[in-house]
Amino acid sequence: MIKVGIVGGTGYTGVELLRxxxxxxxxxxxxxxxRKEDGVAVADMFPSLRGHVDLAFSSPDKAALDRCDVVFFATPHGVAMAQARELLAAGVRIIDLAADFRLQDTAVFEQWYGMPHTCPELLSEAVYGLPEIHRHALAKARLVGNPGCYPTTVQLGLLPLLEKGGLIDTQHIIADCKSGVSGAGRKAELPYLLTEAGDNFKAYGVKGHRHHPEIVEQLQKIAGVPIHLTFVPHLVPMIRGMFSTLYVTLTDAGQAIDCHALYADRYANEPFVDVLPKGMLPDTRSVRASNMLRIAVHQQGQQLILLVVQDNLTKGAAGQAVQVMNAMFGLPETTGLTGIAVLP
Amino acid sequence: MIKVGIVGGTGYTGVELLRxxxxxxxxxxxxxxxRKEDGVAVADMFPSLRGHVDLAFSSPDKAALDRCDVVFFATPHGVAMAQARELLAAGVRIIDLAADFRLQDTAVFEQWYGMPHTCPELLSEAVYGLPEIHRHALAKARLVGNPGCYPTTVQLGLLPLLEKGGLIDTQHIIADCKSGVSGAGRKAELPYLLTEAGDNFKAYGVKGHRHHPEIVEQLQKIAGVPIHLTFVPHLVPMIRGMFSTLYVTLTDAGQAIDCHALYADRYANEPFVDVLPKGMLPDTRSVRASNMLRIAVHQQGQQLILLVVQDNLTKGAAGQAVQVMNAMFGLPETTGLTGIAVLP
Amino acid sequence: MIKVGIVGGTGYTGVELLRxxxxxxxxxxxxxxxRKEDGVAVADMFPSLRGHVDLAFSSPDKAALDRCDVVFFATPHGVAMAQARELLAAGVRIIDLAADFRLQDTAVFEQWYGMPHTCPELLSEAVYGLPEIHRHALAKARLVGNPGCYPTTVQLGLLPLLEKGGLIDTQHIIADCKSGVSGAGRKAELPYLLTEAGDNFKAYGVKGHRHHPEIVEQLQKIAGVPIHLTFVPHLVPMIRGMFSTLYVTLTDAGQAIDCHALYADRYANEPFVDVLPKGMLPDTRSVRASNMLRIAVHQQGQQLILLVVQDNLTKGAAGQAVQVMNAMFGLPETTGLTGIAVLP
Amino acid sequence: MIKVGIVGGTGYTGVELLRxxxxxxxxxxxxxxxRKEDGVAVADMFPSLRGHVDLAFSSPDKAALDRCDVVFFATPHGVAMAQARELLAAGVRIIDLAADFRLQDTAVFEQWYGMPHTCPELLSEAVYGLPEIHRHALAKARLVGNPGCYPTTVQLGLLPLLEKGGLIDTQHIIADCKSGVSGAGRKAELPYLLTEAGDNFKAYGVKGHRHHPEIVEQLQKIAGVPIHLTFVPHLVPMIRGMFSTLYVTLTDAGQAIDCHALYADRYANEPFVDVLPKGMLPDTRSVRASNMLRIAVHQQGQQLILLVVQDNLTKGAAGQAVQVMNAMFGLPETTGLTGIAVLP
Structure with a gap:
């Protein structure tokens, strides 16, 4: 049995981790x-967990996290890096669902997250928690930076093309992304009220979004060449789900191959990436509450369109973190993640 | 032209008033x-008003409200009573959309609103702003307490029966009420996030709700006898709209009459109360963004069921306030309120 | 292993059964x-099942249902009774999720379902599939009529009171019930379009609803006395979930006891009925996609209010059917039903 | 007074026209x-119109449309072209909200709409009903093809750039468009159920959509050069609203100018096109139920992003048709269209 601790379980990634x-x-x-909910039963905050989770929240000081095998940080940015050294020293492995260990460049981190990075010496050993790319490194990792929700869809949506190289114009990639409101977290903020976000659609972060540098850094690692990405996130009046529409221009080499086959081959053995048959289009509910990510590949002349869906809280956050944990502890990656999407 | 001021126009009743x-x-x-948005253009906060409202919010001190003919208070409870004396003294008439002047009994007010009533001497002249009952008093009123949203549906839903008297068991009235989320106001509070209130249904306030004493006080005035009302409000995952299902038990006298005809007669000349033909059932969207309230009357043996819909922000708040203003200033009550419900 | 067949799996109860x-x-x-989808892969119709269900739909003639241990009918009313005799003769047990075997009185069936009952001789052995009441009979049942969604909430909401007897006025029970749209099934009908049912709330079936006689028949069996029930169903703009607000009047005997304790005791060992602590109110999302039903008991003088939630497709249909199957085959009732509600 | 007839008013464009x-x-x-609803009162089908519209639907034969000044066709494609000749001969002007008179090329029409064009001789006089471009022609038009909803956003979103010429790469334009469900019309079709389209997001028509040739034909007329447009429509779980995100690559000339100023100048006098201040982003609810279209212009290096919102039933259909009618009959274009967007 893996002894697990969770720091900060009162948000949506927290309750999804618990589920x-x-x-x-x-x-x-x-x-x-x-700290705030010390002593409160988890199931009193989240009645969906009544009968399934008996724990109460406890103050960090009393939690004896150092006796865990692994600790998940489902916290705001900045919390994990404050506690990482001590936990690692106690032999505890860490999966951070926030951004503290996603970006290698601390200057970029500081620019986008508005705080100094207090733990730069650990960045070089932090593994980026995308099992489809880094599962070998994860097997031995002590410290994992779990990817953001948008980055997961964009990376897995482009991975086969970029790994191969030479297939697309890497200077003109467009990611038009749409997220359910749970991506904003469980915070009392005006724009996410049902009365504001409901029956409404909007773009946000057009001038810049924190996930943009993360995506570009990772895409460049994959491709080994500079990438120019235009990234526009949108807010959809739904609770869970992310849909990314990716537009790339194929080179002559790209036009010469069957891109659908390229994707089908690359992901043939991935348990959580499903390349749809030609002509089938994905919708977000087909992955609701499951850890599956589905991709449709639509090729038309020099234009290639990738349509990618995931549940932002599952494959986009907590489910991916559990998949990472499985990889870290030598379990089949699907352990505990076989739940089928809830439809309708 | 009526010179109008609005105190506190940053909430949903405020923006509906502005519309x-x-x-x-x-x-x-x-x-x-x-006070908080001093200098901000109204249309910057509510882009729907771009091109329609040129005003900026101004600090209360600078607003010269005393030069208005009428001032609407679209504020939290307690604000109107702090400013009422001074405005009335300046000859300004007041329509308060909060609760300050709804309840005649200050002890009840203090129990439910958690603050002392600082203006008790004005209560006796305050008119309860339900034009279907009080339009003659409104014509001369200086000070109006605009009804709450639930109270409007329950009162207009029971009025014909209670006015007549002897038709129902007044000790067993049940009001099972359902409200859209905008009834909670434009406040950053967790329970009203799309992720919390969306795709979800719940009851609240079962132990007691502020509108309960207001309803009972008014119903008793209408009926002239004690009333026992069970009132359970529920939250519906929609933005606007209120649906009240009222269950009453008919006396022998009540069973002997045609209740539908009673309602049709009572409301025949009311511009904003629509008694549906027998067998037709209302839905909230049929009144969305309009000032209409619709009632279906379903009589079956000794059981009478009233189904009442309104838009909680319009007939349930801002629209009713404008109707009241029209009555106060001798205009046709429908002036400015002829907008047709938006369907779909 | 239990060999299972499903007749008619293209609706929402069908896909939930499959999940x-x-x-x-x-x-x-x-x-x-x-019949209509013969040869179509189930996962092509319901992409959420890709990787989980490999079957294709097959025409009833080819399906060799007689080799199954149990067959679920997730069909329109009337289908199960046409095939029941033959399957039972072949030793196959039957769980019908439609109404064919719910009502003992064929005249009532014919009145409400508009078709003759072609299998009246089997009604006497049909067991009503509510495990909380009939689990002993289910253990040996060959033929089960699975309860409707509304009836499940109303019966489990009133069971402790009615079993005991003498606690409430059985002539004045009000069930104000609210259902998500999936209760209407997966049928292309105008009223259930997002554009019609979305951002909208309405009552329906006020003159009479098929579930009314089913509820009354069962309540009378439990209570052993005549019941008068006023039942008003409403449609909520959400996908899954049912909320029933039940109003009963306590007798003197009823007022003398602690009703909350009565409920807590009665359901102490039920795996799928959760009596909430005093003061806690349920919401439908706390049971979304799970088989749990939650009840709050609110007692106030002679008025008792029961607030009951379930997922209409799970405990209200397919989950209950699986629970029934478990009971029929001697498995723990929770087998395959431990999925935790999806929140948010 | 303009005498108006409507053919086929039972859909969403019909009820919006009526409103x-x-x-x-x-x-x-x-x-x-x-034909189908002959004799049914309009307000019985659309209770929102009770008290506002007294008409009943009548069979086309009895309707005496030839005594109207103008007839709107809010019908499926193919109906207007069957009746156009006769009405024009009777001196009646026509505004078709379907596609019959949008495309100049009958072969393209026949390919996309799956029916022969029976009225090709009228195409040359048909005016495309986008007042921002064609208001002078509209003033004299007898026959108008009202634009589709997607085409309105894409054309007005690109118009200033294309009119000017030389500013963008016309071979790489991407329109990632998102529509509320009412765009699919008031038809009982499975994909548009609340249970299918609700809490869900998907793309559709990726292989080709009827609005694509319409958009390209019009853009090429504006630009005078060939256009290559990638167009991906998506379905948003909301009732009304359309959001188009347009991605264009600026030429050196394009990068040299202030694109925001270009848009602000072009639309300075347009009553229904609102260019937002720099940095402000639109949302669909800011135009809900109003005839306004709002555009944000975001320029970043060689990338220009246009974000365009409208209500698909108003500026995208019925509102635009009324604006066109005003232009045809010499009224101020805003007549009857001053309704303010409903927010929240």
């Missing part, structure tokens, strides 16, 4: 911390 | 106050 | 029939 | 036809 870990037969949930 | 008043040809909008 | 059965480790899915 | 025309003081509604 998944409570059904994971190799996991023993040891502690879940929240 | 209605901007299209009201007898109104000249003089000032709209917000 | 649950695909994750049930004691079940082997043998066949799923649809 | 707008019932509030238009220069219009006298003469007849509204529906």
């Amino acid at each position: 998944l870990l409570a059904g994971h037969h190799q996991v023993q949930l040891q502690a879940i911390t929240s | 209605l008043l901007a299209g009201h040809h007898q109104v000249q909008l003089q000032a709209i106050t917000s | 649950l059965l695909a994750g049930h480790h004691q079940v082997q899915l043998q066949a799923i029939t649809s | 707008l025309l019932a509030g238009h003081h220069q219009v006298q509604l003469q007849a509204i036809t529906s």
Whole structure:
């Protein structure tokens, strides 16, 4: 049994982690911390967990996280880096669902997250938690930076093309992305009220979004060449789900191959990436509450369109973190993640 | 032209008032106050008003409200009573959309609103702003307490029965009420996030709700006998709209009459109360963004069921306030309120 | 392994059955029939099942249902009774999710379902599939009529009171019920378009609803006395979920006891009925996609209010059917039903 | 007074036309036809119109449309062209909200709409009903093809650039468009159920959409050069609203100018096109139920992003048709279209 701690479980990634870990037969949930909710039963905050999770939130000081095998940080940015050294020293492995260990460049981190990076010496060993690319490194990782939700769709949506190289114009990639409102977290903020976000559609972050540098850094690693990405996120009046429409221009080499076959081959053995048959289009509900990501490949002359869906809280956050944990502890990656999407 | 001021126009009743008043040809909008948003253009906060409202919010001190003919308070409870004396003294008439002047009993007010009533001497002259009952008093009123949204549906839903008297068991009235989320106001509070209130249904306030004493006080005035009302409000995952299902038990006298005809007669000349033909059932969208309230009357043996719909922001708040203003200033009550419900 | 067949799996109860059965480790899915979709892969119709269900729909003639241990009918009313005799003769047990075997009185069936009952001789052995009441009979049942969604909430909401007897006025029970749109099934009908049912709330079936006689028949069996029930169903702009607000008047005996304790005791050992702590109110999302039903008990003088939530497709249909199957085959009732509600 | 007839008013463009025309003081509604609903009161089908529209639907034969000044066709494609000759001969002007008179090339029409064009001789006189481009021609037009909803956003979103010429790479234009569900019309079709389209996001028509050739034909007329447009429509879980995100690559000339100023100048006098201040982003609710279209211009290096919103039923259909009618009959274009967007 893997002894698991969660720091900061009062948000949506937290409750999703709890839902998944409570059904994971190799996991023993040891502690879940929240300074503010110290002593409150988890199931009182999230009645959906009544009968499944008996823990109460506890203050970080009392939580004995150092006796865990692994600790998930489902916290605002900045929390994990404050506690990472000590936990690692105690032999605890860390999966951070925030941004502290996603970006290698601390200057970029500081620009986008508005705080100094207090733990730069650990960045070089931090593994980027995308199992489809980094599962070998994850097997030995002590410290993992779990990807953002947008970055997961864009990277897995472009990976086969960029790995191969020479197939697309890497200076003109457009990612028109749409997210359900849960991506904004469980925070009392005006724009996410049902009365504001409901029956409404809008773009945001057009001038710049934190996930943009993360995506570009990772895409460049994959491709080995500079990437220019135009990235526009939008807010959809739904709770869960992310849909990314990616537009790339094929080179002559790209036009000469069957891109659908390229994707089907690359992901043939991936348990959580589903390349749809030609002509089938994805919708977000087909992955609701599951860890699956689905891709449609639509090729038309020099234009290639990739349509990618995932549940932003599952494959886009907590489910991916559990998949990472499985990879870190030598379990089949699908352990505890076999739940089928809820439709309708 | 009526010179109008609005105190506190940054909430949903505020923006609904602005929408209605901007299209009201007898109104000249003089000032709209917000201490916090002083200097901000109204249309920057509510882009729907771009091209329609040129005003900026101004600090209350600078607003020269005393030069208005009438001032609407679209504020939290407690604000109107702090400013009422001074405005009345300056000859300004007041329509308060909050609760300050709804309840005659200050002890009840203090119990439910958690603050002392600082203006008790004005209560006796305050008119309850339900034109279907009080339009003669409104014509001369200086000070109006505009009804709450639930109270409007329950009162107009029961009025014909209670006015007549002896028709129903007044000790067993049940009001199962359902409200869209905008009823909670434009406040950054967790329960009203799309992720919390969306795709979800719940009851609230079962132990007690502020509108309960207001409803009972008014119903008792209408009926002239004690009333026992069970009132359960629910939250519907929609933006606007209120649906009240009222269950009453008919006496022998009540069973002997045609209740539908009673309602049809009572409301025959009311411009904003629509008694549906027998067998037709209302839905909230049939009144969306309009000032209409619709009632279906379903009689079956000793059981009478009233189904009442309104837009909680229009007939349930801002529209009713404009109707009240029209009554106060001798205009046809429908002036500025002829907008047709938006369907779909 | 239980060999399972499904007749008519193209609706929402069908896809929910598939989701649950695909994750049930004691079940082997043998066949799923649809005359219209013969040959179509189930996962092509419901992409959420890609990778989980390999079956194709097959025409009923080819499906060899007689080799199954149990067959679920997720069909329109009337289909199960046409095939029941033959399957039972072949030793196949039947769980009908439609109404064919719910009502004992064929005249009532014919009045409400508009078709003759062609299988009246089997009604006496049909067991009503509510495990909380009939689990002993279910253990040996060959033929089960699975309850409707509304009836489940109303019966479990009133069961402790009615079993005990003498606690409430059985002539004045009001059930104000609210259902998500999936209750209407997967049928292309105008009123259930997003553009019609979305951002809207309405009542329906006020003159009479098919579930009314079913509820009354069962309540009378439980209580052993005549029941008068006023039942008003409403349509909520959400996909899944049912919320029933039940109003009963306590007798003196009823007022003398602690009703909350009565409920807590009655359901202490029920895996799928959760009596909430005093003061906690349920919401539908706390049971979304799970088989749990939650009840709050609010007692105030002679008025008792029960607030009951379930997922109409799970505990209200397919989940209950799986629970019934477990009871029929001697498995723990929770087998395959441990999925935690999806929140948010 | 303009005597107006409507053919086929039972859909969403029909009821939106009725809402707008019932509030238009220069219009006298003469007849509204529906063969299927002959004799049914309009307000029985659309209760939102109770008290505002007294007409009943009448069979086309009885409707005396030839006594109207103008007839709107809010019908499926193919109906207007069957009746156009006769009405024009009777001196009636025609505004077709379907596609019959949008495309000049009948072969393209036949390919996309799957029916022969039976009225090709009228195409040359048909005016494309986009007042921002064609208002002079509209003033004299007898026959108008009202633009589709997507085409309106894309054309007005690109118009200033294309009119000027030389500013963008016309071979690489991407329109990532998102529509509310009402764009699919009031038809009982499975994909548009709340249970299918709700809490869900998807693309459709990626292989080709009827609006694509319409957009390209018009853009090429504006630009005078060939255009290559990639167009991907998506379905948003909301009722009304359209959001188009347009990606264009600026030439050196394009990068040298202030694109925001170009747009602000071009639309300075347009009553229904609102160019937002730099940095402000639009959302669909800011135009809900109004005839306004809003554009944000975001320029970054060689990349220009246009974000365009409208209400698909108003500026995208019925509102635009009324604006066109005003232009045809010499009224101010804003007549009857001053309704303010409903927010929230």
